[in-house]
Amino acid sequence: MDNNLSKSRPERTFQYQSSLPSLPVPLLETSLSKYLDAVHPFASEEEFKATADIVSKFQAGVGKELHQKLLQRARTKRNWLEEWWLDTAYLEVRIPSQLKVNFAGPGPYLEHCWPPEEGTQLQRTSITTWHTLQYWNLIRTERLHPQKAGKIPLDMDQFRMLFCTCKVPGVKKDTIRNYFKTESEGPCPSHLVVICRGRIFTFDAVCDGQILTPPELLRQLSYVKECCEGEPEGDGVAALTSEERTRWAQAREYLINIDPHNNTILEIIQSSLFVISLDETKPYSTPENFTNLTQEALTGNPTIRWGDKSYNSLAFADGTFGSTCDHAPYDAMVLVSMCWYLDQQIKVTSGRWK
Structure with a gap:
């Protein structure tokens, strides 16, 4: 962890901000696959099969539409997730x-x-x-x-x-x-x-x-x-x-x-x-x-x-x-x-x- 004031390096604290890449949107298939991997240890075989069927229908149906909306949002924001996360995790919480x-x-x-x-x-x-x-x-x-x-x-x-x-x-x-x-x-x-x-x-x-x-x-x-x-x-x-x-x-x-x-x-x-x-x-x-x-x-x-x-x-x-x-x-x-x-x-x- 390098926090030292650098005398030999010209880099400034925020100089790379504008050149950083935008947050990528993961493939829908990748997200759903990770979801199933996370669910598997906690479900019986019957429950997991039912869950996999629901995920498959979601992927072929409304999931496609939602994913396109997410891609559209990502084209106008450098970080498509930040605002949602900030609101849901911190600012709208009432506890x-x-x-x-x-x-x-x-x-x-x-x-x-x-x-x-x-x-x-x-x-x-x-x-x-x-x-x-x-x-x-x-x-x-x-x-x-x-x-x-x-x-x-x-x-x-x-x-x-x-x-x-x-x-x-x-x-x-x-x-x-x-x-x-x-x-x-x-x-x-x-x-x-x-x-x-x-x-x-x-x-x-x-x-x-x-x-x-x-x-x-x-x-x-x-x-x-x-x-x-x-x-x-x-x-x-x-x-x-x-x-x-x-x-x-x-x-x-x-x-x-x-x-x-x-x-x-x-x-x-x-x-x-x-x-x-x-x-x-x-x-x-x-x-x-x-x-x-x-x-x-x-x-x-x-x-x-x-x-x-x-x-x-x-x-x-x-x-x-x-x-x-x-x-x-x-x-x-x-x-x-x-x-x-x-x-x-x-x-x-x-x-x-x-």
Whole structure:
């Protein structure tokens, strides 16, 4: 997996996008044959024969007509499947996303640099946030090397959805809002959102064109923590993102109707680079067991997780990390690529700011 900033190679992150081939439509016979192969182990001989007869009639009848319509659709779209898959698998689904659709997991950094340690949460968060911002900048300036299978370039479009992206609930169907732009395309949001004890904060991660250093990020995070200490828990509005989708959409509209400024606040959260959750939990168990950490990332305190964000970094009280991510904008390998980059950078610096 090659995510290194390449000095010798001129290739830019998205340079192959327009030259990638369209998604091919498989032959009807091939699809039906694969279907029968999949069914066979689960059917009796009598059931399989009946199924094969139905498939044969479908292939000779309505299947031909449907296949021609599919070919016609493929002539006008580079990816004839993507829109259908996105709607059916993610946007029209009404079950709670955060628990049943999102993907989540532990940060691996504790294996070599950051074993659990009290009092390290904010310092480590400032460092991992800084490296994450460097990765965002690699994509924004198109210096992240395009991923390839051998010498064949792969589609990098989903990397545009890692930052500045959020799913917004609808009564019948959700939508994805992506605010990311490359440097050549124009201005891109550069603010972060931090959630702590049910309260939501924001600050810009870039000043005068420069990404804030870890000490500067630490100062911001420390201020957030100080604001929350000794105070009652906030309203925990983020918990609404763990609701059933239609109910969350209705609640969101209610928030906007009672005060139009709430729409501005929601827009700030949606367009942010990503969300940092300062979690007071201490989930780590043993070096051989990531179960507690993974479970906490998947099912932890909903008042400090914005479940619709494309990337929500979780910083736990014992200095360990995790993440939860809405699945609609991209597949997990995009996050794996970034986590690999973060892990390498943290390892090189022994987890310290140099």
